[in-house]
Amino acid sequence: MDTIRMAARHWDHLNPIALRDVTGSEPYTLDRRDLTPDLWTETDLDVAETSFSRYVQARAAGDDRVIALPLFVMRGFRHRCIITRADSPLDSAEALCSKRIGLTGWGDSGNTWTRAVLREAGVGITEAEWRVGALTADHPVMDRIGSISVPANVAATENDEPMMDMLERGALDAVMTPFMPPAFYEIGSPFRPLFRDSQQAEAEYFARVGFVPGIHLIGVRAELAENPGQLQELMDLFSASKEISAARRNKLLDITPWHNEVLAATTRIFGQDWMPYGWSANALMIDAFQTELVEQGIVTSRLEASDLFPYQLEPSQPLEKVSA
Template sequence: METIRMAARHWDHLNPIALGDVAGAERYTLDRRDLTPDLWTEADVDVAETSFSRYIQARAAGDERVIALPIFVMRGFRHRCIITRADSPLDTAESLRGKRIGLTGWGDSGNTWTRAVLREAGVGVADTEWRVGALTADHPVMDRIGSIAVPDNVAATENDEPMMKMLERGALDAVMTPFMPPGFYESGSPFRTLFRNSQQAEAAYFTRVGFIPGIHLIGVRAELAENRRQLQELMDLFTTAKNISAARRNKLLDVTPWHNEALAATTQAIGQDWIPYGWSANKVMIDAFQTELVEQSIIGSCMEASELFPLQLEPSHQLEKVSS
């Protein structure tokens, strides 16, 4: 029996696959990575975690080597991803009009969703000054704009200066980042989130749009996608792993001493499953993301659903309680 080689970062909801705790996982191997794998260049990987934005850009350019499944392994609200100085008077998306904003990558899925927060508030790409670079001195110096044609108000940081240094000395008014810099949550930090209550802003956003933004998803090599039965098996493999992870998280994973309270608040606001898999649960979000990519001039036009997700798979079973 041929082994299917998979790669993804260390997501808790994928651990049951790596540990062999999912029935039928014997023919799969899961290489857990510190960095996102590259399905386009890694010949020894068949299935991998992939940037949603990169996937859409590739398909828009006519590159059909990878086909995505509606399995979004990374999701997240983005209001909390805008930070500013603790003494800044700025505290709304509207207040960033005309300001100088740094971000860690222009075409990244997460930053596209974060710019969407501003765009919803009437602050478009043309309404601010943008600088793209490394968050801190520990982050690699690299091209974070790529081949995307950007307007004149978007440029790389000068002399590769870390953006947190720029924010601290006033050269930037805010920074968009998926991960907070060291010490951000400590008492007396010189930085804070732009929204003084980001969770409240995110809950209101969910009420308006009905989804949590999808950032990374599972892609497969096109030749593997010829076997629909095998792809349905993959969908169910990831769904079962998520079920097992959820059941264990409810009992065994204490991320904070207030884990139960946080879990209850999330369930009441969003529901039991905030990482839904499958086409029908994600279609609205997928359409919204394509719209953002077009509005932000990252792709030229939206594609038909059949072009973007040729296989609009659904899980054979949804989130359920699984005994530990």
């Protein structure tokens, strides 16, 4: 019996898989990474966390080596991901019209969703100056635009200067980033979120669109899809892991002294599960993401749902698992 080799970042809701608290019929390993694995180049992997944007781009280019399952293991609102200087007068998406905005990668899924926030506010791609680069000096220098055709108002940062340095000295008006720089958490930080109340902005967004944006999902090597039963088992494996993680988090993991109140408020606004798995719960979000990729010039046209997700699976019966 072959071992299924998987890799993903250190998401709390995947720990039960890594710890083998949930099991399937096939043996597996889960390699936990600091960076997102690359299923296209890491030939020793069968299953991996994958950028949603990169996956759509690959499928649009006719590359069918990877097939995604509707398992969005990374989700998040993006209003909070726009930061500015603490003394900046800017406090809305509309205020970024004609401003200088830095971001960590042009085609990234998260930044695509963040630009959607600006597009909704009337700030299109051509209505700002964009600089793409490393967030801080600790981040690796790399090509963060890639082969995507971008307009003239999009360019890499000069001399690889870290964007937080540029923001602090006034060379940028705002920066889009999925993860905050260390200085953001310091007392007296020189940075703050663009939105004065990002939670309110995000709750209003959710009320309009009905979803929390999906950023990374689970991809499988195409050869594995020759056994649809195996794909269903993967759906159920990840679903059981998320269920165990949620139960333990409610009892054992205090992320903040206000943990109970935060969880209760989250449920009141977003329901019992703000990161649902399966096709039906994500079809609306998937459609909206394709719209953004086309409107922002990341891909030239939409794909049929059956081409993008050949297996529109839903979680089924729980797998064998230990008690939470």
